[in-house]
Amino acid sequence: MTTETAREDGLLAGLARFCHRRRRLVLLLWIAGVLAVAFAGFGFGAASDNDFSGSGSESAKAQKLIERHFPEQQGDTLTLAVKADRGIDDPAVRRKIEKVVATLDASPVTGPVVSPYRNPALVTKDRRIARTTIPLTSQNVKASEVRPLVTAVKDASGGGVAFGLGGDMAQKAETPGQGPGEAVGVLAAAVILFIAFGSLVAMGLPIVTALMAIVGGIALMKLVGYVFPAPDFTVVVSALIGLGVGIDYALFIVTRYKEALRDGDAPEAATVKAVTTAGHAVLFAGTTVVIALLGLVAMGQRLMTGVAIAASVTVLVTMVAAVTLLPAFLGFAGHRINSLRLPRRTSRADRHDPARPSRTRRTRRTPAERWAALVQRRPWVAAVLAGTGLLVLAAPTLSMRLSLPDASVQPHDRSSYASYRILSEGFGPGYGAPFVFAAPVASKDADLRPIVQAVAGTDGIASVTPPQISADGRAAVFMAFPKTGYQDEATPRLVHELRDDVLPNVPGGEDVHLGGPNAVTIDFSDAVSARLPYMIAIVLALSLVLLVALVRSVTIALQAAVMNLLSIGAAYGVLVAIVQWGWLGTALGFPTSMPVTSWVPMMMFPILFGLSMDYEVFLISRVREEYVRTGETRTAVARGLARTAKVITAAAGIMIAVFTTSLLGPDVAVKQIGLGMSVAVLVDATIVRLVLVPAVMELCGKANWWMPGRRTNPQAAPSPKEPAAV
Template identity: 35%
Template sequence: MIVAWVVLLAAAVGSMTAFAKPLDAHITVKGLQSITTLDEVQKTFGGDDHGSGRVVFAAPKGEKLTDADAAAVATLTSKLAEVHGVASATDPFADKTAGGLSPAGRVGYISVTLDAGSPSSSTESGIRSLVSHANTAQLQVAATSGLVGQTGATSSQLPGIILALIVLLVTFGTILAAGMPLLSALIGLGTGVTAIYAATSFVSLTSVAPTLALLLGLAVGIDYSLFIVSRHRRQLLEGMDPKESLPLAVGTAGTAVFFAAMTVVIALAGLAVENLGFLTQMGLAAAFAVFVAMLVSLTLTPAFLSLAGSRILTARARRRLAAGEMKGPGRLSAGWVRVVQRRPVLFLVASLVVVGVLAAPIAGLRLGLGNDGTQPGSTTERQASDLLADGFGAGINGPLEILATYPSAATQAEAAALADKVGHTTGVAETQLAGLTGDRVLLAVVPKSGPSDEATVTLVHSLREASIARSLPGSPKLDVTGDTAVDIDISNRLADALPLYLGLIAAFAFLLMVAVFRSLLVPLKAAVTFLLSLGASLGVTVAVFQWGWLGGLFGVDPPAPLLAFLPTIVIGVLFGLSMDYEMFLVTGMREHFVHHETARGAVSTGFQQGAKVVAAAALIMIGVFGNGVVEGDSTIRPIAFALAVGIVIDAFVVRMTLVPAVLTLFGRAAWWLPAWLDRIVPNVDVEGASLHRPLRRG
């Protein structure tokens, strides 16, 4: 089995090396009117595939641009035009009609057109070098992302992996036991992700497609293997022979792993129902990575354990077993569950209050796709955005376009009436006639607000109101487009998709867990408590990254709407980990209840056996995602933060406090299933009752 996985990994890596093609950096969403309109504008008014951007320059605050600055700009413009990949560069001092100088005379910009749609690495490097050398104390110079791309710090996973190894060492006490979950997870992640990249040889994948697979593949890979290793070690510490323990561990913990993985796979594949191409790719890629992680944990991990034998235990533990001493449950977990069960209503209410307070900011959630103004202040694109806003108004960074289609040929008078009407709309700073041909008029609109401001979203919705078109001569059909409008529409589409996605996740989780736990209340509780964890995670993230609370502590620069993909990614990853922790804890409780322990006693015993592994798994993931908060860029940091917060809440507040309190209150009713449903639901025997039959007969 080990050789087979090594061969599979080598084949996947070889296929990726030989056949992988570059990922598509452009994210498109079919069915959005703003995108269709943008294509029509480019076809009708001579749009092309050339990229463009601005090199912005400014005098020190309180001063104006001088003749010396004009000479420096002229030199910079000529050098920019010579960069490989640049088609043209326009000096605003030489061409006054270009409109590249601010009314106050402090800020200006050079308009740069590229040969291609986006800059190549050599073009970007050349522009960055020129901008850096031109930037002086007397003339600040910066470039927009259209010329240099949006950049940020890269995040290394090494600190997170080292922390995971430390936690596993503390948990298991031996490097052999600690290394197994990590090694299994890395082999599974390597096989799954390289296979995804190899698939680009026959299908085009967007750049965001592997994102969820990377995060979730590592997370569940460690957790699934950890669950089986922990169960096997516990049975060995109870005196079971390794040859008897391993099949039982795979039959019980492995069955729980299988159903936990299937729950996550189905939920991720459910992203396809939204019919958003890049979201479907993201979900299917992540589902494949989880499936591979599950296969590795059920095959490769047992192979490692088989080779290790009793050496999976510490030398001290082996000596105790040889002397006939059995290890009892942990005192900390036993004490905690005893306290919770003594006052279950108190801990239930306290948990709900904590989660409710943390989730409250989610009511103010706003989503966006990011722009130059949401980048860190140290980047050239953010500096360019700020300078443009200072000199020309915030709206210059997020212009809109209105395409008016008339029933017959449009006239200059109708175009002027359109410009006047739109110009008097609340939130519009400037309008300009950009084109008139046949029955179509193109109007360029500069908002008063920036592309990330809520006022811009309101303006786009206002311009789309039917009342504006009805009040115009000819009653044209108005369509609002432009990059800012497209970003707003994609964000709205993603936000609208979340309720259905959450509903699918909750439904599939409920159905599968009915089969696993043979209960109605336990699956219902699992689905509801996941929503609580999700709400708290997103609520805290909104408060920190959107509102800026404690922003300095977490490197928030600037506070801005959350990335539109963030809730989807957080739902996928947090759901997988949440269901893992649910399985780790509650399957043990179910097992002891089936083996004739009282409902209250089963909750206590199952908790004591599973709490340590849940705490270890949670601490590992908190470390992995916490590292992303410290080292990640402006895109990764809020995602990693949301996941780290979500795991803290889900593992320690929900699973290890609220769940035992709720199940204690439920009593035997927690495991009740109607007789007619009991006959229909297949018996998956996750508690291993059939495997214990010889012991029970004795």
């Protein structure tokens, strides 16, 4: 029994036949299932969790102590900042400021607001800049309830008086939705598919399949959030991943289906062949992406585990849709898959499609085959140039700094940025990055003066507040304001100095925990930097095992791992150059240079490694098929590249289009991950697949197919039937 016959009698073949024959039932079940899950997920799904403090970090210990002994200090706050050119004591200015304070005080979501005129500590010495803190009445206040306050504050600015309303809720309230990014991505994908297929019907099937899968996957993800909470960026990132892989997976299957029809198969047989070949590779590729995503669990971060599970759910749903929903759609389409074609003159290349069986393939080589031959003539030159280029692109990674975005890196027309700018000018750049010290004490008479004086005397500290003892006399807190801002490189160094050198050398200082939002960001970034190598090692090991099982070659699996690391490293380097160094940053929508968001490189690696393995699977499967047919590595690589060039280029184009549209959105962190993934896919589909793969495989020769315990190379006599491959 041949491999192809065995596959056509397997589970996938049976599933494909069932979905094709029972296409109306399958479609109705999918529609009903997606609607039900969407109703439950979008209506009653779990809320986002953005607490990155972890469980064992110093900042988390400080937060737990404050929550336990200072319950009155819980809840979000807003900060009103005011700058008056004529000073806040000018009568007209004072009326305007008191009117804004009264508006904030009258809101049902705010607690009592203290006017800066009642507390001299809230005003600078020159009386030009003032501030006040506005407590929110509940931790469940929604951004939509704060939005009118942001609008009122922004509208009050003018006439020589500038207002800004800061705080996390204010920042969320004025941040618009992701916008048309996903819609633009779908439109771009449609154009690429139309060009690739030349048919509106063939174009529409991958898009409809992917969209239905994404809706169901994201809704299901929200329900899973009750067990595995995830931060708010998870939905956008999962939508980007799901849209990209969903369209790509459907693209591979539809391409194989069209090839089978051209070979003379009936629609049902073509569907079975597409699912048992391309669908088989889709399941493997999707499993690789899921395993890579689950590598995030190795980071030991509760929220990152939630992100891993949520994104994996979305990918799993797209995989299931590719091998169930898409075969049903193919059943409806039948031979009409090429209907509503793009008007164009049939070219000689079209008449001699390299995807046709060997008996109809023309003698003249395709452009992809000629390119592969060019690389193979000078493999050392091609490999060295491509490898050097990737290393140069990756070099900036060595200077990568990690942080989480704050008001200072937001668009400059935001009220939260205005608040940051005014407060930095009047009270120093560290006012928005306070350190919160919390310590257990024995009684209300505890003397923390030595600790406070040691912190105040540390170089880099601007000011320190008096300690405050809790009502139960069991804990104390005080704050220190650094001279540097939230994103400054000196701020993390100061935190480590206080923890490692200052507090341990003061009596009782070993019991003091340094926390606050700034410290949370620093602790999270340090944890990412420390555990990222472990995640990379785990993802590499698991992916290598899967790839060896599929291609049955240790050499090719190792090649794939190294090349994927190079392409991801290049993406990291470009991201650092644009985001952190500011090269072309403004042109790409970044308001200012900033550190790379802490979770971005951690999230990028498993996603990109999984996607790179997708392309590796689709390319190497064809190369191995040709090698089994001919026994000649050079010919196999050239033909495998020719047979996959069009579909991999289209798939990469779709990924790049989808990921790049994140630059249209307002979230600087999502912009970063979209940019990084776009660069990685571009590098992988060009430098890696078109240069490194043919060059390295040419250099390795028969060693490409080395497998422990196998005495002979995987050769077989040519068969008139096309072997099962992607």
